Amino acid sequence: MADPTPDAAPAAGDDGAATTDDDLTVPEIDLPSDAFDAVLSALSEIAPDERLRFEGFAVGRDAEDEDAGDAGDAAYVLDPAGDDARTGLSERDLHAALVDRAAAVTDWYVFERVVGEFGPRRAFLRWIEDADGATVEARYAALAAGIERAWGQLRIAATITDRGERRYEVRHAADAGVPREELTAHDDPLDAREIVKLDGTGRYRPLKTAPTLRTGWVFPDLGPKAVYETVETIYPATIANWHREREGELDVNHWRGTMERQSGIYGVVKTWDRGEGHEHVNWVAEACCDDSQCLKRREWEYDDDTDLDVDGGDGVFPCREPCSVVVSAARKWTRLESEQPRTYEFELTPSEKEQLEAIVDAVADGRIDEIREADTKEGANRYRTRFLRAKLFDEDGNLGGVPTDPDDAE
Structure with a gap:
């Protein structure tokens, strides 16, 4: 199974060498008043013997100060790591101490107050x-x-x-080196709904996690909440399911249970079960759940006790159940597979047989547009395919095979 954690691209200037904190160029950070006010507010909500903890130090209210119960007049305590605690600090003294530790304070403020409660975001x-x-x-x-x-x-x-605030830019990975001014800029996360609707050729995208996201846009300056909303709009539920998986709480609904819940026109899928091996579900997974078709990593199997023989892919987003695209396709295949097989006899040259194989592969892999018109060496070349049709198909578009079953011959 693939590592569910996406890879990070290196930071600017990273040469891959190990870096220690002593080698770092840490930016100068100002302590914004709202961050300091948030610290005071948090201190007023805890008992005098408790501490508000940051990386490397902690602060609290001085329990020995007679006015410690009144946050406005309270004296404060600073507990630096490895040093003696400083007690009896005034609000001004505390502010000065936190200015010297502005990075840790703003980091606490961003995640505890701006972002808030722990969860997917x-x-x-x-x-x-x-x-x-x-x-x-x-x-x-x-x-x-x-x-x-x-x-x-x-x-x-x-x-x-310089105030410790996080800012985010979101764009298509293929546009990584494109100047911002050459891309269409957006600032509303809901604008992403239009971006994901069509692919680069203008075709509708029924599967939002298909690797067909169009290029040419950028969200240049997003805050913490807006970047989360933007990503979740582009790839719905991917962060939520990624988080559930990290927490060991991903609820997976396998094929059999999902199909048993289908009703109406999709209820026919429940009749499609070939017993041991479940090769039909392997075919479905191979067709729909490959990395070339979907960025998700399939975690669902046939049922709790039966794994599929097809690899689930290397996507970073866990797929917890067969999606609507899979269910819809399976409904069509259920009907097609219900037909009784017949045997036909065709006369093909070895090259024509190979050409038919090349055409199927090219269509299945979405490579038709990559095959040049002049490249007649390619089996799926348009002119070679038209020649094959002219030779083997009749005027009604039927492949001229001979049925070997006497009933079919009628």
Whole structure:
């Protein structure tokens, strides 16, 4: 099974060598008043003997101060790691101490107050900058240079302001080197609904996780909430399911259970079960759930006890159940497979047999548009295919085979 965590692109200037905090160029960070006010508010909500903890230090209210119960007049305590605690600090003293530690304070403020409660959004934003594995100094240095992450066909770039605020850019990975002014800029996450509707040739995209996302657009300056909404609009539920998988809570609905719930015109799929081997479901998965067709990684199998023989792919998004595209296709295949097989006899040269194989492969892999008109060496070349049709098909468009079953001959 593939690693469910997407890869990070290296930060600007990264040569792949190991980096220590001593080698980092950490940007100067101002302590914004709203971050300091948030600290004071948080301190007023905890007991005098408790501490508000940051990376490398903690702050609290001075329990020995007679006015400690009144946040407005309280004295404060600073507990630096490895140093003696400083007690009896005034609000001004505390502010000065936190100004010297503005990176850690703004980091706390961003995730605790701006982003808020732990969940998919917070986990995603922390993953972008490796907040669960790197120090504040390392992350702020990387953010100052620019962090890039890949999410499907998206390139997400994260930077930081001198107030510790995160800003994000989202664009198609294929547009990574294109100047912003050459792309259509958007600032509303809901604009992504139009971007994902059609592919680059103007065809409707029924599957939003298909690798057919069109290029030519950019969301140049998004905040933490807006970048999450943008990505989830482009790839619905991918962050939520990625987070569930990381937490060990991904609820997978396998093929058999999903098909048993189908009703109406889709209820016919429930009749399509070939017993041991379930080769028909293998065919469905091979057709629809390949990396070339969908960016998701299939986690569903035939049922709880029966795995499919087809690889689930290397996508970064877990697929927890057969999607509507799979169900719709399976309905059509159920009807087609219900036909009784017949035997036909065709006369083909070896090259014509190979050409038919090449045509099927080219259509299945979506390579028809890549085959040049002048390249008649390619079996799926348009002119070679038209020649084969002229030779083997009758005027009604029927392949001129001879049925070997006497009933068919009638």
